[in-house]
Amino acid sequence: MKATFLTKAYEFKELEIDEPKISKPDDVIIDVKYVGICGTDMVSYQGKHELLTFPRVLGHEFSGIVTVIGEGVKNVKPGDYVTVEPLVTCGICKPCKIGDYNVCEDMKVLGVHVDGACQEKVLINADRVFKLPPGTSLKEGAMIEPLCVSLEISRRGQLSIEDTLVIFGAGVIGLCVLKVAKCIRARRIISIDISDDKLKIAKNLGADYVINPIRDNVEQAVAEITNGKGASLVIEASGAEEAIKTCWTVTAYRGRVVIIGFYKSPLVQIPPIHIVKKELDIYGSRLYRNRFPLAIDLLARKEVTLIDLISHEFMFDQIDLAMKTALNPAEKTLKVVIKKDK
Ligand SMILES: [Zn+2]
Ligand SMILES: [Zn+2]
Numbered sequence: 001m002k003a004t005f006l007t008k009a010y011e012f013k014e015l016e017i018d019e020p021k022i023s024k025p026d027d028v029i030i031d032v033k034y035v036g037i038c039g040t041d042m043v044s045y046q047g048k049h050e051l052l053t054f055p056r057v058l059g060h061e062f063s064g065i066v067t068v069i070g071e072g073v074k075n076v077k078p079g080d081y082v083t084v085e086p087l088v089t090c091g092i093c094k095p096c097k098i099g100d101y102n103v104c105e106d107m108k109v110l111g112v113h114v115d116g117a118c119q120e121k122v123l124i125n126a127d128r129v130f131k132l133p134p135g136t137s138l139k140e141g142a143m144i145e146p147l148c149v150s151l152e153i154s155r156r157g158q159l160s161i162e163d164t165l166v167i168f169g170a171g172v173i174g175l176c177v178l179k180v181a182k183c184i185r186a187r188r189i190i191s192i193d194i195s196d197d198k199l200k201i202a203k204n205l206g207a208d209y210v211i212n213p214i215r216d217n218v219e220q221a222v223a224e225i226t227n228g229k230g231a232s233l234v235i236e237a238s239g240a241e242e243a244i245k246t247c248w249t250v251t252a253y254r255g256r257v258v259i260i261g262f263y264k265s266p267l268v269q270i271p272p273i274h275i276v277k278k279e280l281d282i283y284g285s286r287l288y289r290n291r292f293p294l295a296i297d298l299l300a301r302k303e304v305t306l307i308d309l310i311s312h313e314f315m316f317d318q319i320d321l322a323m324k325t326a327l328n329p330a331e332k333t334l335k336v337v338i339k340k341d342k
Pocket of ligand 2: 089090091092093094095096097101103104105106107
């Protein structure tokens with residue numbers, strides 16, 4: 001079968017490799033159909049991912065059809081449309097033991113530490129395979145992973161109906177957080193991004209206020225919206241250093257800040273005075289744990305749709321073009337997906 005390896009920065013090679021075979025009772029083989037391209041993949045493509053080694057098959061957001069299952073598999077059967085929680089965890093470290101496997105000390109993410117979905121078939125442990133709900137297409141199914149990232153962020157930040165929420169970044173993750181906040185019926189949602197196009201989407205998805213830092217003073221604007229109180233929850237999903245500098249001033253006393261962005265430089269300056277004076281709680285958020293069943297239930301009940309976040313679609317063999325498109329701001333992409341079949 002064919003597998004597409006990133007052999008070095010900016011270079012993909014399609015190679016012929018052996019098909020996966022069932023060796024354990026809980027193995028599942030999936031015929032991959034759609035793969036989403038994520039910020040992480042773009043970092044890898046540019047050769048800037050610190051944890052990635054070459055050659056590597058990218059792809060951790062994907063959907064496909066089950067072809068073969070091991071004798072012990074109960075949750076899916078051949079022909080099922082599925083998505084995958086793309087993690088391989090050790091199961092024995094302390095975080096794993098207490099169920100916090102998203103921070104496994106020996107975490108391996110598909111497409112980063114081990115080969116991912118940009119190949120014809122993948123072999124996955126049944127525990128990580130989730131059947132798509134009726135009415136969810138394979139294309140939309142590839143978007144469940146980013147929704148899970150956002151559900152984890154929302155849990156970390158204890159997002160509730162009482163919150164005035166600021167979301168820095170209106171990319172796929174920021175918009176998924178917005179969708180979750182709408183589900184929870186958060187009081188006020190303020191979306192911040194430097195792209196007016198993205199802010200327009202945020203507005204359409206129900207953001208009460210949008211702020212473009214290129215035009216507006218973010219601190220002043222948030223102060224006006226919140227009667228000078230600030231936001232009870234601030235989510236930094238932009239990865240922009242300006243945003244992480246501004247987080248602390250727009251957060252209310254006793255507010256919470258969740259950071260999920262990756263920043264260009266390993267060191268960013270933050271003013272500790274606000275954290276101390278206002279007793280802010282600061283959370284990092286990584287991947288997800290036990291969020292796939294919830295995400296799938298939200299889709300099944302039509303409380304969330306994801307298909308509207310997919311802006312571009314390419315064929316598997318156009319992966320290089322797909323990456324270049326995703327990296328080009330002029331293309332105004334949201335989620336770029338690649339697909340196997342026409
Ligand atoms: Zn991703
Ligand atoms: Zn572990």
